[in-house]
Amino acid sequence: MSPEDEARRLDESDPLPTLRGEFLVPPAPGGAHAEAAYFAGNSLGLQPRSVAARLREELDDWARLAVEAHTQGRRPWVGYHELLREPAARLVGARPHEVVAMNSLTVNLHLMMASFYRPAGTRTRIVIEDPAFPSDSYAVASQAVHHGLDPAEAVVRLKPRDGEDNLRTEDVLAYLEREGDAVALVMLGGVNYLTGQLMDMPAITKAGRAAGAVVGWDLAHAAGNVPLRLHDWDVDFAAWCTYKYLNSGPGAVAGCFVHERHVRDAAVPRLSGWWGTEPSVRFRMDPDIAPPASADAWQLSNPPIMALAPVLASLEIFDRVGMDALRGKSERLTGYLASRLAPAVAEVITPSDPAARGAQLSLRVRDAGGLVRRLAEAHGVVADAREPDVIRLAPVPLYCTFHDCHRAAEALVDLL
Template identity: 80%
Template sequence: MDFLPSEDPGAAEARRLDETDPLPTLRAEFHVPAAPDGGEAAYFAGNSLGLQPRAAAQLVNEELLDWARLAVEGHHHGRRPWVGYHELLREPAARLVGALPHEVVAMNSLTVNLHLMMATFYRPAGDRTRILIEDSAFPSDSYAVGSQAVHHGLDPAETVVRLRPRPGEEHLRTEDVVGRLEREGDRVALVLLGGVNYLTGQLMDIPTITKAGRAAGAVVGWDLAHAAGNVPLRLHDWDVDFAAWCSYKYLNGGPGAVAGCFVHERHVRDASLPRLSGWWGNDPATRFAMAPDFVPVASADSWQLSNPPILAMAPVLASLRIFDRVGMDALRAKSRRLTGYLADRLAGIDGLEVITPSDPAWRGCQLSIRVADAAGLVRRLADEAGVIADAREPDVVRLAPAPLYCTFADCHRAAEALAALLR
């Protein structure tokens, strides 16, 4: 089935938009999967796993060569010495999320980092025990907060408060979240929401909710798995207490890539905060004294447990260099153009419902579609049209035109394929 005939005026317009866009595509810097016809696929699953930067293999190979050439001496004498390798990721990651460099550390995986943060910042006492999350939180977040409640001897059914949209609506309203905090905030110990909801693609009002949560006396943390590398963030200025994100979605760091963590400056210098400690969180000035007493370094590094996994960090470094070169403001602007174009094309297709906010200010680059047999539709998109998307049970297809490598031609191709398959 040919979804892009050469005489299609829509295809010609999409190509014109690609040729004239203020930010030319960086697609050539990534490995793109093949379509069934032998060409490149239209890849819309970067909100699940980003494409591999072509520079990643070189960086990984350089570390393998240093390992072969230097063995243990690579810790101090490699081309990028391993003992401080995580420092290479610090400043580009801080620019990505709007933080001061000492507020950011690359470590572990997302849910491990959330647990480490909650070990410090979830301190239930008296009536203040509750944890606020969104009802449609990613399952791992639900598991994490529930297990934290159990760890403190509390009943998750009473401790974890799940915020739901109004009847008949898909999204949480900011005023409803703020109102809940104003009414019941004296019982809330922790607010932990997704910056961009994984299912609907809704971008939450992070600064407003953070302000309301902190005014209520709660700690406010954010899961930025679908926000980091997708939308501009200003975590320091917004006064967020902590945040964590993965690096394998929009950040293109590879499957299971090393995650990131933010801890606000007002906390990182507080050595009295309880934390789960490990060797690499100790002050580097005394780390190799091998003393039994923990001396936390005055940065987010003090939550770091172990020495950095070099081979896993190298692809993240390759991707962060691209984000640093292009900048989130330019990427966000292109994202709005691409996603707006795709949203306009989807609006005319019968048989699907876009459940992502229509206002570009309150969405990233993901568009979620409610449609019958979502999993089957995703398989047919890939097999028959070379369009790679993903499905979330029971009835949602997610399309994410990531601006680093997706094009207007990809969006046109996806819309044409959806229209044909749904017919």
């Protein structure tokens, strides 16, 4: 059996049939194939076919009802964000009152740090990973400056060992045990954007909290990628975007988690806005806020309906399929792609252990940008480059197939 036939056989026999037909797959660049083999879902997910109809419904309500759609629309706008609460909670392993859809990722991280980064005495450090996504680096540095601290001293970037690309969990735990008295906040990426490494979130959370620190997670590359149990892991807070694995469109409204021990604590300081007060008194226009005992207390403004509609449509897909089933297929797809890349002359910097990676393989190559262009133009394979020397391929289980992985492997072997 040829490798291509084997890939097609795997697609036909997989326990989770592909949902590719529910997404709009772009045409292949260069005309080599009808559709692209799309491996850039860790940057921007594909559009679900259901999104356009959902948006048209909201536009129709706006046209027919105008302001009255806030209370009379088919999905009344005044409480629209509440429609996302339970599916978002199931997605990240939370209780409904612990999650809220709002803002963008970095805005939410700043709101969380405004509440939970409270340096005092010698406990001032923020621990992130190296490499962290640049926005996280900028955010924590600016928070340190906001508190009158020097980021060069306050921000600790945990680095892999010499000659390695991924952080070892034991090294993170050892740092927290050794230096924990000086750590105010641990805020790592659940899945590293560059390498695809899945961090041991339960172990690191436990160690950070035992050291007396607050533990938050940037789940930009983890939400919709790997199963999460934020409540059970005792995470203090987390934030994620929804335009990568969650397929909600460019710049889509993000999500936020705050553990219930904090949402029930009225003494937790927070930056407040209109939508952070109890709905029952919101329209009294009182000057004094009455925050609810939920993550909604961190909301600032009324929800952007046209931006939330695609998130709701996407969450409905995840609710129907389930993260455990998606994780199983993710491991099968990523493992198959890894096995097919063995002959390629490229260094894989993603962990080889399926339990230690998400739906991503990162390769170290020369001229990453040029290679990505050639993959698209000559083979219709869409990946992305992280200059100077890394390309990333994300076999997203909702719409990527074994045949897509076959195409990517054949193209890389040919070009490398």
